[in-house]
Amino acid sequence: MIEALLPPTVVAVEEFEDVPGEAPFPGEEDLIDKAVEGRRREFITARRCARAALRAFGHPDAPIRPGPKREPRWPAGMTGSITHCAGYRAAAVARTVDASLLGIDAEPNGPLPDGVALSITVPGEPEMLDRLARSHPDVQWGRLLFSAKESVYKAWFPVTRRWLGFEEARLAIDPDRGTFAATLLVDGSRVDGGAPLSVLHGRFVADRGLLVTAVVAS
Structure with a gap:
């Protein structure tokens, strides 16, 4: 499902179920040693997706350790x-020369949730x-906006090393093309x-009871 949102230079792997009883990858055990079972399963499966994409x-398969903000650390x-969310885990990777x-x-x-x-x-x-809800009621657009801003932050952080709040980007969503544009309301150095970031473009899909968003740029 997620491949439809990404260019050929990006490799993505997704899973809709976990492997019962799967153990953490060696070197990642401590990252979830206090996690509840659901959190353990989604972490293990999502990290497995990431290793498959890197292959x-x-x-070679190796632990994917977190950085200071708990972001995944990728090979040079x-x-x-x-x-990951209920019923879905995925990872996408690319060479930085193709997608920074x-x-x-x-x-x-x-x-x-309320509020x-x-x-x-x-x-x-x-x-x-409100307009989107009236014209396309099959999609929960508030949730889509939430997901799109999460994708924007995940793309933003590695190249800026700064937090980006939900209130620091304004989205314009095109429901017919399955695209969105995020205008950044803060310095994008x-x-x-x-070049400083000013607008990030993304794509989305609504399928199988899920909303999946992606932002890719050089």
Whole structure:
């Protein structure tokens, strides 16, 4: 499902079920030693997806340890993103020469908890969500906006090393093309010397009771 959102230079692997009783990969046990069973399963499966994607680029299986903000640390010259929600786990990776920005996210196609929409929207977005709900009621657009902003953050952080709040990006969603554009409302200077970020473009799909979003850029 997620491959439809990504260019050929990005390799993605997804799973809809866990392997019962699967053990953590050696070197990652401590990362989930205190986690509840559901969290353990999604972590193990998502990390397995990431290793499978890295193998496509010739990287041997190895632990994927977290960075200081708990972001996955990828092999030199690689970037990637991992996501998991109920009934879905996925990872996408690419060479940084092909995609220096890469973020994916998945959410159930269900309503946001009460009050969450107010905390993740900026002026103009609530009205957009209302219009989308009237014209395309099969999609929970508040949840889609949440997922899209998660993908934007995951793409943003590795090249800026800064937090990006939900209130620091304004989304415009095209429901017919399955695309979105995130206008950044803060300084987009990058630590890697690239051009400052101002607008990030992404794609989404709603299928199998899920909402999946992706942002890819150089």
